[in-house]
Amino acid sequence: MNRVMLVTGGGDCPGLNAVIRAVVNRASQEKNWEVIGSIEAFNGVLREPTEIVVLDSAKVAGIHYLGGTILQTTNKGGPFSWPVKNNDGTWSCVDRSDEMIRKLSYLGVDAVINIGGDGSQRISQKLFEKGLNIIGVPKTIDNDLSATESTFGFQTAVQIATEAVDKLVTTAQSHNRVQILEVMGRDAGWIALHSAIAGGAEICLLPEFPYDINKVMEKIESRFHKGRGFVNIVISEGARSINGYNVAQLSTEPGYENRVLGGIGFQLEKELKAAGCEYSIRTTVLGHLQRGGIPNAYDRILASRFGVKAFELVLEKKFGNMVSYKNNEITYVPIKEAIEKLNRVTPDTDLLKTALGLGICIGI
Secondary structure, three states, rough: EEEEEEEEOOOOOOOOOHHHHHHHHHHHHOEEEEEEEOOOOOHHEEEEEOOOEEEOOHOOOOOOOOOOOOOOOOOOOOOOOEEEEEOOOOEEEEEOOHHHHHHHHHOOEEEEEEEEHHHHHHHHHHHHHHHEEEEEEEEOOOEEEOOOOOOOOOOHHHHHHHHHHHHHHHHHHHHHHEEEEOOOOOOHHHHHHHHHHHHOOEEEOOOOOOEOOHHHHHHHHEEOOOOEEEEEEEEEEOOOEOOOOOOOOOOOOOOOEEEEEOOHHHHHHHHHHHHHOOOOEEEEHHHHHHHHOOOOOHHHHHHHHHHHHHHHHHHOOOOOOOEEOOEEEEEEEEEHHHHHEOOOOOOOHHHHHHHHHHOOOOOO
């Protein structure tokens, strides 16, 4: 019996369950293949006792429309950075990758499909370099992996953000107010850019282009006459002013290595008031609402296509590759290539040109 293990790592994302279902359903059409899943990314393998579940057609029936992941997920710990509490109460991290690979061999795992974003695929590459048969599936609401034109979960996140802009437009208009909406995206502004265009925002501030508060003020002033008017601003969590810095803090959670972004919306509100903005301002942080809930049809379909392709790459033994979406086709690229650079908004980005053509201010 051949055995493939599924792992979902990093932040949760609409469409994860659709990938799991697709892999299991595709594998069920082959003889002598069993699919298992590790609970909370690779942590399920590393724990004692191990937390491994068998995934069959009955287990995954009807899960494609559910948010989250039935395997659960985590962005803490992992094979290369396992948190250990020291005798003095402090925490340190140890490398358990070799131990984990031995455990996978003992469990009879022939291949691993790792569903995750940039950080998860960096783990995939390091494990592949250690000899593990592994396939990557790109997952991120931020759409920041340059080796694929789209990642599942992104369109659902954009839809949620757009609906938030829609609601804030009416309250901004009713109160002659400046409404600030902070959305996710980390170092890439795709969610902000898409939702600003779709929702009709007047200002969109992105991580890729540090904003000049004076330019933002000019746009706001152009929208008011005799104290009446309204402005909707969409700002990405990774944005910053030309004189400022990212609003972020280091995590105190053991094993969590990423910066915790959030709060730039409130920072912008303070900057506007300091710059002389006399209009009423309200700030909304959309936060994790963008990550949860039911995936839309686009993300379910893309996730299903990714899942089927990932298992077929296992059958073809094309390990060390990540599934990719290019020119409306599902293909694959080396994981090493996939993690070389982030997919970010650039001055040449066609969608940015559309935003500027619509009169949206990006603060420069």
